[in-house]
Amino acid sequence: MRRVATVADGAGQADAHAMLRRVHLRTTILRVAVLELLAEAAERPMTVEAMAQAMLRRGQPISVPTLYGAVRSLVEHGLVERSRMDGGPALCWIKERASAASHQVVCKICQRHAAGSDAELSAQIARFCAQHGFPLGGQSVLIQTQCADCLRAASSPRSPLPVLALPPAHP
Structure with missing residues (x-):
């Protein structure tokens, strides 16, 4: 998959403003801040709670419900994606801009x-769905797995368990 250009790659706030204008969404300090946070965390999606903590550290305290509202509007306008993994908290990230279809690995x-976004993969998904009677609009594929670093850490030899010296048995 190719890397997606994000707010953090360019002019920061200017890109966030452009993203909001592109979808005819009013620019607010909160929406710009959310887009900037997600761009800075490009490879690590964030929960709304983590965004609230990050904003507090920046001196921009915001209530979690207010933040949920801003994130919801960004999701509804196609700028941000939000997905829940294995029953955990929902993770948010900036949505792929190139097409309606996006593919994520987390x-x-x-x-x-x-x-x-991968045109060949999108075409295969569309064919599969059509064969089974599921019409598609823009689809999003989320693959949950382990990254190479986490796999490597999990398979690295751990320190051996200590061997307990038992006292000699008495006859």
């Missing part, structure tokens, strides 16, 4: 994220 351990 590490179940560290939450590292890669997103992109």
